[in-house]
Each structure stands twice: as structure tokens, then as C-alpha cells.
Amino acid sequence: MTRLIFLGPPGAGKGTQAKLLAEVVNIPHISTGEILRSAVAAQTPLGQKAKAYMDKGELVPDELLLDLVRDRLSQADAQSGWILDGFPRNVSQAAFLDDLMQETHQTCTCVNLDVPDEVLVNRLLGRGRSDDTPEAIRTRLEVYRKETAPLIDFYGERSVLRVVDGDRSMAEVTNSLKQIVSEQQGQ
Numbered sequence: 777m778t779r780l781i782f783l784g785p786p787g788a789g790k791g792t793q794a795k796l797l798a799e800v801v802n803i804p805h806i807s808t809g810e811i812l813r814s815a816v817a818a819q820t821p822l823g824q825k826a827k828a829y830m831d832k833g834e835l836v837p838d839e840l841l842l843d844l845v846r847d848r849l850s851q852a853d854a855q856s857g858w859i860l861d862g863f864p865r866n867v868s869q870a871a872f873l874d875d876l877m878q879e880t881h882q883t884c885t886c887v888n889l890d891v892p893d894e895v896l897v898n899r900l901l902g903r904g905r906s907d908d909t910p911e912a913i914r915t916r917l918e919v920y921r922k923e924t925a926p927l928i929d930f931y932g933e934r935s936v937l938r939v940v941d942g943d944r945s946m947a948e949v950t951n952s953l954k955q956i957v958s959e960q961q962g963q
């Protein structure tokens with residue numbers, strides 16, 4: 777069973793790799809960023825509440841996300857595995873997911889896609905998403921360092937952390953990820 781959390785700074789390639797890998801393994805790719813962007817585009821109540829935070833590069837409040845993630849992971853297509861991309865993003869989200877995994881007697885592995893800072897900014901500036909302005913990028917990197925990077929230790933302490941060098945070609949990164957998935961499936 778493949779249950780993976782993708783951790784890594786903005787611009788690390790999480791979204792691209794998580795999507796590709798999910799297709800290969802045939803499990804859902806659950807991106808909280810994508811869910812939020814669709815909600816913003818559809819102007820749902822969630823989207824209306826989330827938009828201002830996203831535009832600034834800040835985290836959307838946990839209360840908007842926790843039930844959403846719980847519901848998504850309980851859906852039928854997620855019962856044979858999932859790849860979570862963009863969640864958890866802070867320690868309280870990670871604790872929430874930990875509780876959820878314990879309640880449902882499940883385990884998951886955390887992949888940290890590691891990319892040096894100077895590479896990240898260039899990648900993000902080249903992408904052109906509406907929250908890829910220099911100022912929002914700066915905030916997202918700061919938020920990552922302060923709120924999300926501590927999760928590397930959180931999962932390291934639980935011995936479920938795998939580090940993948942994200943500063944390589946797409947295909948090389950994909951290969952490393954496939955390797956991790958096949959090791960998991962063999963367990």
C-alpha cells in the first residue's frame with residue numbers, strides 16, 4: 777500500500793512529481809493547493825475565505841483544511857493508497873494526520889524533496905502562477921522554513937522519513953520516487 781506525504785519547499789517539484797507518481801501507482805494525488813485553487817476559481821465559501829491568504833503566500837487557517845483532508849482521505853478511491861501533496865504544512869496539521877492514521881490503523885511515509893534555495897526562486901519565478909509574485913514567493917519560503925521545515929524532524933523522529941535529492945532531472949527524481957514506492961509495496 778502506498779501512502780506518501782510529499783514534503784519540500786515551494787518550487788521543489790512536489791506537485792509535478794506527486795501527480796506523475798500517483799498516475800504510475802494508480803492512486804489519487806491529493807494536493808491541498810490544487811483543491812484550494814479550484815475552490816477559489818469556483819468562488820465557493822472555502823475559496824472566498826482562502827484567497828487572501830494564498831495571494832499573500834500565507835498558510836490558510838487549519839480549520840479550513842482539517843475536515844477537508846479527513847473527508848478526502850475517507851473517500852472510496854483513497855482506500856487503496858494516496859499521495860498527499862501540500863499537507864501537512866505545520867506541526868498541528870501533522871499531529872492531526874498522525875491521529876487520523878492511528879484512528880484508522882494506517883501508516884504513511886514522508887518524502888522530503890530536497891532542493892537548494894537558489895534553485896527554488898528561479899523555478900518559481902519562471903512558473904507564472906498568480907501567487908508566484910516575488911513578494912508572495914518570499915513569504916512562502918519564509919513560511920516554509922518556519923512552519924513546514926520542522927516536519928522533517930517530526931517524521932525523522934518517527935523513522936518514516938525518506939530524503940530525495942530534487943535538484944536533478946525530472947526523470948531521475950521520478951526514478952528515486954518509484955524506487956521508494958516499490959520498496960514500500962514489497963514490505
Ligand code: ADP
Binds near residue numbers: 787812831863
Ligand atoms: P507551493 O508549495 O508551490 O507553494 P501549493 O499549491 O502547495 O504551492 O499551495 C499554494 C497555497 O495554498 C499556499 O501558499 C497556501 O496559502 C495554501 N495551502 C495549500 N496547502 C495548505 C495547507 N496544508 N495549509 C495551509 N495552507 C495551504
